[in-house]
Amino acid sequence: MKILSAKQIKEADKISLEKQDISSTELMERAASLVFEEIHKRLEGAQIPVKIFCGIGNNGGDGLVIGRQLLEAGYEVTIYVVNYSDQRSKDFLVNYDRIKNLTTKWPVLLKSEADFPEISYGDFVVDAIFGVGLNRPLVDWVANLVKHINKSGAFVLSIDLPSGLMADAPVEDKESIVKANYTITFQAPKLAFYLPETAGFVGDLQILDIGLDKEYLQQAPAVANLISRPEAKALYKPRQRFTHKGTYGHALIIGGSYGKIGSVCLTATGALRAGAGLVTIYAPKCGYEILQTTLPEAMVITDPHMEILTNIEYDIDPDVIGLGVGIGTKEETIEAMKNLLKGNKKPMVIDADGLNILSKNADLLNILPEGTILTPHPKELERLIGAWKNDFEKLEKVKRLAAKHEFIILIKGTYTFTVTPDDLFINTTGNPGMATAGSGDVLTGILTALIGQGYEPLRATILGVYLHGKAGDIAAEKLSYEGVVAGDIARHTGAAIFDLFETQLNNT
Template sequence: MKILTAQQIKACDSATIGKGISSINLMEKASKACADWINDNFKTTHKFLIFCGNGNNGGDGFAIARMLYEKSFDVEVYINENQKDFSADAKINLKKLKQISGIEIKDFSSFSILKDEKTVIIDAIFGYGLNRKLSGNSEKIINKLNQTKIQKIAIDIPTGLYADKLMDENATVLKADFTLTFQFYKRSFLHPETGKFCGKIEVLNIDLDQDFINETETDYFVIDENIIREIYKPREEFSHKGTFGKSILVGGSYRKVGAILMSTLSALKTGSGLTFTIAPECANLILQSQAPEAMFMDSGEKYIEKIGIVDKAVYGIGPGLGKEIQTQKALFEFLKSYKNSIVIDADALNILAENDKINLIPKNAVITPHPLEFERLFGKTENSFERLELARNKAEELQIFIILKDHHTAVITPDRKIFYNITGNSGMAKGGSGDVLTGILTSLISQKYEIGKACIFGAWLHGKAGDFCAEEFSKEAMLPTDLISKIGKVFKYLSS
């Protein structure tokens, strides 16, 4: 799914209107999509308090109020009575609303904090076009709404949030439980500093002009199931183990064998035809007993001292590797000679960062840093927007793929494209989850998935397995090893 800027979305609205639907009818369609979703998901709600601005977001709010009233809900509408300059379509819907005697229209100032669990607040004050920090009555009412401990639904985007960038310092933003947005994700939904205001995102299709969407260029995308189903390759019946590649997982050290074991198991579960593990001798018994399908290749007694190069294999290197001097030398020698597909993670990244050896990362490599590892590699940034921009620059400069792990993991390609992953959950924020991802990616690349597609598919598959784990075990109790057990369920889901 493409992510468009606020300016592009406005142009898309105009293109849709140019194809024959009037602006007021487009507003009606958007409002109906919201009202229908609210009706389906809040059937037991007694009352909706709808806060409307003077622009088209407020017009949506007026129309939603009318539609919810027609569905037999109790509705109150709040506006800033000091503002008279309503947009043309907002005026039309406000006029319709005033003709309904059962809906009371009040001023923002008359709202008082309440704790009624059967009441829901709907925010339709400012939409995606906001380009300044809130002030005056708008800021006051948002502060008051944020103090109210009842559920809140934002229409299009929480008031106070920008669509494409970080909000201003000390800005006031509505803290929503749900955001009902139209047709597209906004970039601000997908970053930790801003996404925390959005709650659960629901993207409502309002049939904006598909030709415009197809023709509009963007560097930002959300990984959705349409993309994944285009990438996924079901296994051919007439095939053999050689068909599905050769994965070599490199890592483990004294007292850190679990990491490379999880990578090995996840590579196997993801479908690797032949799987090898290069680890120190101290890992032999654990790996042979816990992953008998993989072949063990020892290197050193307690720490890896040599990394052999195997022809036509894909390497995943780093989980539990440690940073012993002999291991560092082995990594440097390997990278100087190895020029094929590789996934670099964890301690391997830290070794490169600490020794200023980033230039050893081969072209088309995949690196999978979390934010702190990324900072060690490429330098400090002020926020996640700046961090992603730096990642785009580095991916292009080094001609590598960067999978930047975060609440919404982002895949950054050498041609500066960013793909945000929306599967996964906070239950995956535990040591070992990244080791599972390394195994998944190594396995997919070894199975001849094009590297960029393997990154997109791997990030999604990893997160989807996490979502299945959270459903069964809870976010608190789920373990990284549970992710491995759910990989098969993800493949069954895709093949159904």
């Protein structure tokens, strides 16, 4: 699913009005009526106080339509108009008059903090103050109204966006954003819904198709693409019957140090569970018995040093290399990694201390193969690109690094972002149970395995991140968020793949 900008949504509105030969008032009625139906479906006629806060633009117009229809359905509704300016949108005025013609209980004008109504814990609040058109900070008394709503404890439903949140730009005062329990947005999701700094204001999200022009929506370039099951399924390539282990690639996993052999074991397990035909682990000598005992499916090559990597040499010809988990940052290991990279042309996935070494030796970035996948967590990312003021600046910095070196870079988090020089993909699987040691090591193994099986790096990354999150979801359903450990994610990777191909096991 595409994420579109505020500007694109406005353009879609305009084109839809022209092609469908309808007025903006009719489009507003259509959109707001769909929201009314969702509210009515949930409230089922319950006589709880419904308090609707309307701005004086088109978002407020939506709120007026919803309020009118709730009144007509017999709900206990009070409508408040947040009168922050003398300017009114045309469609707001049309629907304001319709409310006045329907009932003697006219909307209450709010002009200052002295007008704020009491909002109780049991109230149902509809936030229709600002929508996708907001492009500046709130005036002080309106910001205080937002804080008043947030402090009330009432259930809050925001229309299009939580008021105070901007679709495509950072917000300086996060205290002045409505914290919604539920957001119903129109036609397409907005980027702010998925960024760490702003996603928490959205609550549960519902996207309503309000019938905007399909041709425009299909042709409009996406700000980002959401990846869920349909998109992942389209990327997945089922196995054919007449194949053998060599068909599915040889993955070399390089990592580990004394006390951190578990990390490379998790990575190799992730690779095997994601379908790698062959997995070889290159680790210090101290890991030999552990790895051969724990993971008999993998082959093991050991470094001359007992505790760290010092001389990464091997006589195999892998299809892909996963590098960095648990290797540490000792000088001997840094030199070994430098020597490896100078002679390597194979596709690579680099994680953990491999990234930390790159951040301290930026010249190495220039010799990595194009299409290399970097998988940093937030602190590793900061070491690579420097600090950022907000999530939008972070995205721009990551895009610049990706463009400079033709990398694919992950921004790991609740919604993991896959960043390329040209595109942005946002994963929708995963859960809080995956916030556990070793989870990222498993992801590195999954990505390495998919590249070894012949998936090109971007396709492997998008699909691998999805499968990793889905495996975590399946594990959490059985074990709880708290009960999930990284090994559970690796063990459920096959179940995540099975969910994609369903009845395709007999595909020939």
